[in-house]
Amino acid sequence: MTLILSNDDVEKLLTMGECIAVMEEAYVELADGRGVSRTRSDCFTPTARADALYSLKSMDGVAPKLGVGAVRINSDIVTWPKRGNAMRREKVAAAPNNRYVGLVLLFSVENGEPLAILPDGVMQRMRVGAANGLGIKHLARNNAKSLGILGSGWQAGAQLMAACAVRDIETIRCFSPNPQSREGFATAMSAVLGVDIIPVGLAEEAIEGADIVMCATNSIDNVFFERWIEPGMHLSSIKRPEIEVKAVKRADRVVIHWNDPTPIHVAAKDVVIEEKVAGRGWQLAEEIDFHKLPTLPQLVAGRAEGRKSETDVTCFINNIGLGYQFAAAGSLVYRKAKESGLGHEVPTDWFTEDVHP
Amino acid sequence: MTLILSNDDVEKLLTMGECIAVMEEAYVELADGRGVSRTRSDCFTPTARADALYSLKSMDGVAPKLGVGAVRINSDIVTWPKRGNAMRREKVAAAPNNRYVGLVLLFSVENGEPLAILPDGVMQRMRVGAANGLGIKHLARNNAKSLGILGSGWQAGAQLMAACAVRDIETIRCFSPNPQSREGFATAMSAVLGVDIIPVGLAEEAIEGADIVMCATNSIDNVFFERWIEPGMHLSSIKRPEIEVKAVKRADRVVIHWNDPTPIHVAAKDVVIEEKVAGRGWQLAEEIDFHKLPTLPQLVAGRAEGRKSETDVTCFINNIGLGYQFAAAGSLVYRKAKESGLGHEVPTDWFTEDVHP
Numbered sequence: 186m187t188l189i190l191s192n193d194d195v196e197k198l199l200t201m202g203e204c205i206a207v208m209e210e211a212y213v214e215l216a217d218g219r220g221v222s223r224t225r226s227d228c229f230t231p232t233a234r235a236d237a238l239y240s241l242k243s244m245d246g247v248a249p250k251l252g253v254g255a256v257r258i259n260s261d262i263v264t265w266p267k268r269g270n271a272m273r274r275e276k277v278a279a280a281p282n283n284r285y286v287g288l289v290l291l292f293s294v295e296n297g298e299p300l301a302i303l304p305d306g307v308m309q310r311m312r313v314g315a316a317n318g319l320g321i322k323h324l325a326r327n328n329a330k331s332l333g334i335l336g337s338g339w340q341a342g343a344q345l346m347a348a349c350a351v352r353d354i355e356t357i358r359c360f361s362p363n364p365q366s367r368e369g370f371a372t373a374m375s376a377v378l379g380v381d382i383i384p385v386g387l388a389e390e391a392i393e394g395a396d397i398v399m400c401a402t403n404s405i406d407n408v409f410f411e412r413w414i415e416p417g418m419h420l421s422s423i424k425r426p427e428i429e430v431k432a433v434k435r436a437d438r439v440v441i442h443w444n445d446p447t448p449i450h451v452a453a454k455d456v457v458i459e460e461k462v463a464g465r466g467w468q469l470a471e472e473i474d475f476h477k478l479p480t481l482p483q484l485v486a487g488r489a490e491g492r493k494s495e496t497d498v499t500c501f502i503n504n505i506g507l508g509y510q511f512a513a514a515g516s517l518v519y520r521k522a523k524e525s526g527l528g529h530e531v532p533t534d535w536f537t538e539d540v541h542p
Numbered sequence: 543m544t545l546i547l548s549n550d551d552v553e554k555l556l557t558m559g560e561c562i563a564v565m566e567e568a569y570v571e572l573a574d575g576r577g578v579s580r581t582r583s584d585c586f587t588p589t590a591r592a593d594a595l596y597s598l599k600s601m602d603g604v605a606p607k608l609g610v611g612a613v614r615i616n617s618d619i620v621t622w623p624k625r626g627n628a629m630r631r632e633k634v635a636a637a638p639n640n641r642y643v644g645l646v647l648l649f650s651v652e653n654g655e656p657l658a659i660l661p662d663g664v665m666q667r668m669r670v671g672a673a674n675g676l677g678i679k680h681l682a683r684n685n686a687k688s689l690g691i692l693g694s695g696w697q698a699g700a701q702l703m704a705a706c707a708v709r710d711i712e713t714i715r716c717f718s719p720n721p722q723s724r725e726g727f728a729t730a731m732s733a734v735l736g737v738d739i740i741p742v743g744l745a746e747e748a749i750e751g752a753d754i755v756m757c758a759t760n761s762i763d764n765v766f767f768e769r770w771i772e773p774g775m776h777l778s779s780i781k782r783p784e785i786e787v788k789a790v791k792r793a794d795r796v797v798i799h800w801n802d803p804t805p806i807h808v809a810a811k812d813v814v815i816e817e818k819v820a821g822r823g824w825q826l827a828e829e830i831d832f833h834k835l836p837t838l839p840q841l842v843a844g845r846a847e848g849r850k851s852e853t854d855v856t857c858f859i860n861n862i863g864l865g866y867q868f869a870a871a872g873s874l875v876y877r878k879a880k881e882s883g884l885g886h887e888v889p890t891d892w893f894t895e896d897v898h899p
Contacts, residue, residue, distance in 0.1 A: 189892050218811030221587055223600075226580045230606040233652045241604050241611040241649065243580075247596065249587040249810065254598040256615050259899065260649035260656065276898055279653040284894035286654040288647070292598065292617035295590040296636040297643040299617065302659075304895035339897060453606065454575030529892070535546050537641035540663035540696060541633055542616065 186530035190303035190518065194528050198521040199311050201318070201346040204514055207251070208315045209485055211513035214250050216486035222246040222509035226449040229456050237264045237277060238456060242448075246509030251516035252294050257305055257508055260286040265405075265459035268362075273403045274460060291515040299536040301519050301528070305511070308518065310343045312510040313503060316442055316481060317399065317421050318347025320501030323484050323491050324440060325397050325419035330355045333395035335388055335408050337361035337370035340423055341401035342377070348397060349378050357382040360391035361402075389413065400427035405460045411435050416496040423503045430472045436500035438492060441478045443505055475504060543887035547660035547875065551885055555878040556665065558703040561672045561871055562679075564608070566842055568870035569676070571607050573843035579603040579866035583806040586813050594621045594634060595813060599805075603866030608873035609651050614662055614865055617643040622762075622816035625719075630760045631817060648872040656893040658876050658885070662868070665875065667700040669867040670860060673799055673838060674756065674778045675704025677858030680841050680848050681797060682754050682776035687712045690752035692745055692765050694718035694727035697780055698758035699734070705754060706735050714739040717748040718759075746770065757784035762817045768792050773853040780860045787829045793857035795849060798835045800862055832861060 214220040225244040232239035240261045247254040262277040280286050287305035292298065321329070329352045334341055337359055348354055357374075359382055361367045367384040375382045385391050392398050392413045400409050400422040409420065411432040420436060422428045433439055452458060479489030481501070492499050522528050571577040582601040589596035597618045604611040619634040637643050644662035649655065678686070686709045691698055694716055705711055714731075716739050718724045724741035732739045742748050749755050749770045757766050757779040766777065768789040777793060779785045790796055809815060836846030838858070849856050879885050 189888075191892070192895050192897060219587070221585045221808045221810050223583045223585055223806065223808050226583075226602065228578045228580055228602055228604045228611065230576070230578060230604045230611075230651060232606075239604065239606070239611065239651045239654070241602055241613070243600060243602050243613055245583065245585055245598055245600050247585045247587045247598050247810075249589075249596070254585065254587075254596065254617060256598070256600055256613070258613050258647065260611060260654040262654050278896075278898075280650075280655040280894045281653075281890050282894070282896075284891065284896055285899055286649065286656060286894050287899040288656070288893055290615065290645070292643065293637075294587060294596045296638075297596070297617040297619050298637040299643060299645070302893070304893070304899075306895045306897035306899040309899045310897075449580065451578045451580050453578050453604075531546075531888075533638050534641065535548070535886070536645055536659070536661065537637045537639070537643050538549050538661035538663045539635075539639075539641055540549060540667075541635075542642055542644040542661075542663040542666045 187299045187533045187536055188301040188522055188528040189531055190301055190522055190528040192304050192307040194522060195303060195307040195518055198518050198527065199514060201311065201314060201350045203517060204311045204315045205318050205347065205350055207513050207517045209319060211248050211251060212482040212485040214248060215509055216482035216488055220248045220509055222507040224445045224449055225505065229452040229458060231453065231456060232262055234262065237262045244506065244508035246507055246512045247294060248509060248512040248516060249294050251513060253512045253516040254292040254294055255508055255511035255515045256290045257511045258288045271404055271406050272460060274405055289511050289515060291519055298533055308511060308514050310339060312514050313340060313423055314343030314347035316503050317344055317423060317501060318351050319481060319485055320421055320440065321348055321397060321419060322351040324438065324499040324501055325352060326417055326495060329396035329419065331395050332357045332397045332399065333391035334359045334399045334401060335391060336401035337366045338403065341370065342374055344399045344401045345374055345378060348399065349380060354380055358385050358391040360385050360388045397421065402427060414498055418498050420500040425502065425504050433473060433500055437497040438499045439478055440481055440484050441475055441502050441504045442481050443507055444476050444478065444480055445505060544656045544890045544893055545658040545879055545885040546888055547658055547879055547885040549661050549664040551879060552660060552664040552875055555875050555884065556668050556871060558668060558671060558707045560874060561668045562675050562704065562707055564870050564874045565672045566676060568605050568608060569839040569842040571605060572866055573839035573845055577605045577866055579864040581802045581806055582862065586809040586815060588810065588813060589619055591619065594619045601863065601865035603864055603869045604651060605866060605869040605873060606651050608870060610869045610873040611649040611651055612865055612868035612872045613647045614868045615645045628761055628763050629817060631762055646868050646872060648876055655890055665868060665871050667696060669871050670697060670780055671700030671704035673860050674701055674780060674858060675708050676838060676842055677778055677797065678705055678754060678776060679708040681795065681856040681858055682709060683774055683852060686753035686776065688752050689714045689754045689756065690748035691716045691756045691758060692748060693758035694724045695760060698727065699731055701756045701758040702731055702735060705756065706737060711737055715742050715748040717742050717745045754778065759784060771855055775855050777857040782859065782861050790830060790857055792855065794854040796835055796857045797838055797841050798832055798859045798861045799838050800864055801833050801835060801837055802862055
């Protein structure tokens with residue numbers, strides 16, 4: 186039987202601690218070249234809405250030690266709204282019942298069979314959190330206690346869960362432009378983490394004196410600037426453009442998630458990808474040679490150096506996601522789902538065939 | 543509701559004539575740059591069997607005019623058995639109930655929703671047939687009547703269906719090394735096509751005097767040689783290595799399916815891809831610059847020249863498959879499935895989500 190799992194199922198099965206542990210194991214395999222990950226690809230075409238594009242995104246990865254191959258697919262209606270000068274990338278919930286479309290398919294490395302199909306949302310959030318959590322674990326000061334976070338969305342929550350899983354965080358300050366968002370986030374996440382989160386009205390207030398600064402926004406513009414850096418800080422970002430180039434260059438130690446090229450973009454004629462036109466998000470790739478930076482798998486596997494002193498400024502940029510992360514987290518979720526009996530079972534024969542294709 | 547379709551459903555819904563027609567329309571869109579296709583990728587790692595590899599292959603494409611995006615995934619246990627000097631690529635039916643694993647997922651370009659999930663086998667066979675059929679339609683002599691085919695497998699059947707859909711074929715001779723295979727194939731396909739197929743014991747017997755020669759094998763070695771070429775012949779191949787380089791160079795007009803680079807291969811350390819070691823299948827790519835050859839979409843769209851005389855030797859090489867073909871054929875299958883009520887319906891909410899991933 187093949188399992189159809191929901192985000193609720195994944196939320197029950199995938200704890201941040203376990204997610205970080207399985208990722209850590211998997212990254213060693215990836216650093217050794219035993220695991221494989223295929224560069225993400227994005228196909229863009231026009232869609233029904235004139236102010237949006239259709240985007241079909243996919244990424245694959247295989248974690249042989251964990252026995253799982255994964256394909257993650259996003260079928261999105263994408264817009265790039267502006268709020269003042271800031272540009273964001275926003276998906277439209279255009280599917281029936283106002284829903285988004287992201288899927289993970291898990292396959293057995295042993296016999297090829299489809300093990301499970303599930304929405305990508307919760308797993309996506311947890312694996313981004315786990316990667317930045319591993320960045321903190323291997324780069325931030327051991328005694329890091331205070332944390333400032335920019336952003337109060339869905340990803341920001343997982344970022345805090347990950348930080349608290351690897352360091353004894355005592356104080357958290359959160360800035361995001363919308364007072365209601367940051368206050369709601371602070372209340373909700375304080376309850377989840379058992380740590381008081383203080384919403385603040387300026388980015389600087391969140392950052393000043395923080396041992397760890399986490400950027401967790403939808404912004405494709407810079408949100409953290411060099412002038413805010415303090416000795417010993419660890420900087421963490423979930424996407425390329427959040428930390429300005431000058432700040433990245435100022436850090437003593439910069440580690441990226443993975444040194445693949447930028448995603449493969451295949452765009453239909455006359456399609457305008459707004460963030461590219463605006464030159465946003467691509468500046469970092471131009472000014473910093475990603476191929477020369479050490480990666481998180483290398484760091485985790487002990488093949489790249491981490492922090493050398495208490496005053497070093499360290500920086501982890503989660504520059505690109507990996508299909509491989511879904512194979513690793515997927516192996517854990519699948520095993521636990523089987524043990525607990527969660528999910529809908531459908532006949533595996535529906536997704537296999539008797540002809541040699 | 544999202545449809546789960548079977549190969550049997552697809553077989554009922556997808557006729558070769560309709561498949562060729564929808565492909566022809568779609569190729570014009572692709573040639574115009576309005577449709578997009580993402581280069582195939584193959585991830586290779588070790589698997590349980592020491593003489594095999596695990597291969598996770600994927601390709602994507604979006605046909606906006608037809609309203610469908612497609613991802614095709616193959617999760618295979620692959621071996622490279624040798625028979626004498628000939629090497630073949632063979633998938634092992636290792637999934638439960640001795641089955642293979644190939645899937646197509648169809649999405650709406652309009653709202654992103656998952657429209658259908660289906661095994662890839664029948665659609666894969668039909669779209670390969672349709673491409674080579676369009677090669678014949680636009681390159682072979684209008685009065686072509688006799689056909690020789692090398693191969694008697696699953697793909698060979700679709701090749702003949704396609705040829706008969708675009709030309710009035712009166713005689714077919716079939717060679718494959720195993721007498722039982724070629725005889726069984728001849729009997730079965732004669733009944734399907736209403737044309738007498740004569741099984742023969744030598745490749746030369748199938749080819750001599752044929753207006754159209756179709757190669758439809760699993761071989762990763764040459765099976766058709768320059769010395770067999772006759773004036774006016776159309777040569778057709780479903781993969782790169784079947785026609786020897788000298789024969790390709792001898793042809794007056796060579797068209798390939800698509801001039802993408804070779805598939806992206808991401809292999810785990812120490813993994814040996816047998817056909818690469820043997821240097822097989824890659825010779826053609828080295829000796830012929832695929833980027834300079836006209837493509838089938840260009841030919842179909844009238845942007846590349848076809849045959850210029852009755853004595854021209856023409857050649858179509860189906861050098862690489864496209865995710866785009868699954869979007870095109872998928873749009874047709876999905877529409878007809880909805881009309882006819884075929885397939886299992888499952889809630890679309892199973893494959894969508896309420897979180898912005």
